[in-house]
Amino acid sequence: EAGVAQSPRYKIIEKRQSVAFWCNPISGHATLYWYQQILGQGPKLLIQFQNNGVVDDSQLPKDRFSAERLKGVDSTLKIQPAKLEDSAVYLCASSSQGEGNTIYFGEGSWLTVV
Amino acid sequence: GIQVEQSPPDLILQEGANSTLRCNFSDSVNNLQWFHQNPWGQLINLFYIPSGTKQNGRLSATTVATERYSLLYISSSQTTDSGVYFCAPRSSGGSYIPTFGRGTSLIVHP
Numbered sequence: 001e002a003g004v005a006q007s008p009r010y011k012i013i014e015k016r017q018s019v020a021f022w023c024n025p026i027s028g029h030a031t032l033y034w035y036q037q038i039l040g041q042g043p044k045l046l047i048q049f050q051n052n053g054v055v056d057d058s059q060l061p062k063d064r065f066s067a068e069r070l071k072g073v074d075s076t077l078k079i080q081p082a083k084l085e086d087s088a089v090y091l092c093a094s095s096s097q098g099e100g101n102t103i104y105f106g107e108g109s110w111l112t113v114v
Numbered sequence: 115g116i117q118v119e120q121s122p123p124d125l126i127l128q129e130g131a132n133s134t135l136r137c138n139f140s141d142s143v144n145n146l147q148w149f150h151q152n153p154w155g156q157l158i159n160l161f162y163i164p165s166g167t168k169q170n171g172r173l174s175a176t177t178v179a180t181e182r183y184s185l186l187y188i189s190s191s192q193t194t195d196s197g198v199y200f201c202a203p204r205s206s207g208g209s210y211i212p213t214f215g216r217g218t219s220l221i222v223h224p
Contacts, residue, residue, distance in 0.1 A: 048211060102162045
């Protein structure tokens with residue numbers, strides 16, 4: 001069974017530029033999460049989708065971050081304009097109710113803003 | 115939201131030693147997972163353990179939901195166990211967001 005796929009793996013951009021990350025969850029998983037992990041800290045939830053609807057986006061900085069999950073499968077997380085403090089790993093995860101909502105993570109997208 | 119505290123924050127072991135990592139949480143939970151983050155940043159699911167005890171090889175985990183803590187045991191540690199260990203409980207009331215602690219950083223020396 002294929003795992004959670006993310007791209008790109010690494011991205012370096014200048015501040016005020018924009019960047020987009022893509023995630024393809026495990027087949028059949030209705031719930032998709034985007035987490036931000038800053039070096040030395042635990043992952044922090046940015047947004048949670050159930051199918052193509054948003055469950056929680058209370059910690060998403062909506063002035064610069066946006067996310068969508070069209071058709072309830074793939075998802076895209078965008079940052080525009082980027083700030084230095086956005087340098088982090090962006091982790092996508094998915095889960096299925098059938099497995100007690102066990103979460104599986106992708107390898108992450110490493111962002112450096114210079 | 116639920117508060118999660120992990121201890122110790124850092125742990126250094128000699129290969130072959132045993133260790134216990136602790137996760138305390140502030141609310142009742144219906145879901146808790148333990149993860150290992152390897153040096154390349156990948157988060158690997160170790161256990162789904164909202165209550166009770168589970169074992170997988172040299173690793174085992176126990177969650178006492180009524181007392182709001184979970185323990186991860188590593189026996190006969192190996193250098194490949196190095197990395198950061200996270201617990202992520204999910205509150206059974208209010209939001210159902212899996213919330214991560216700051217993790218325990220483990221280094222196992224040969």
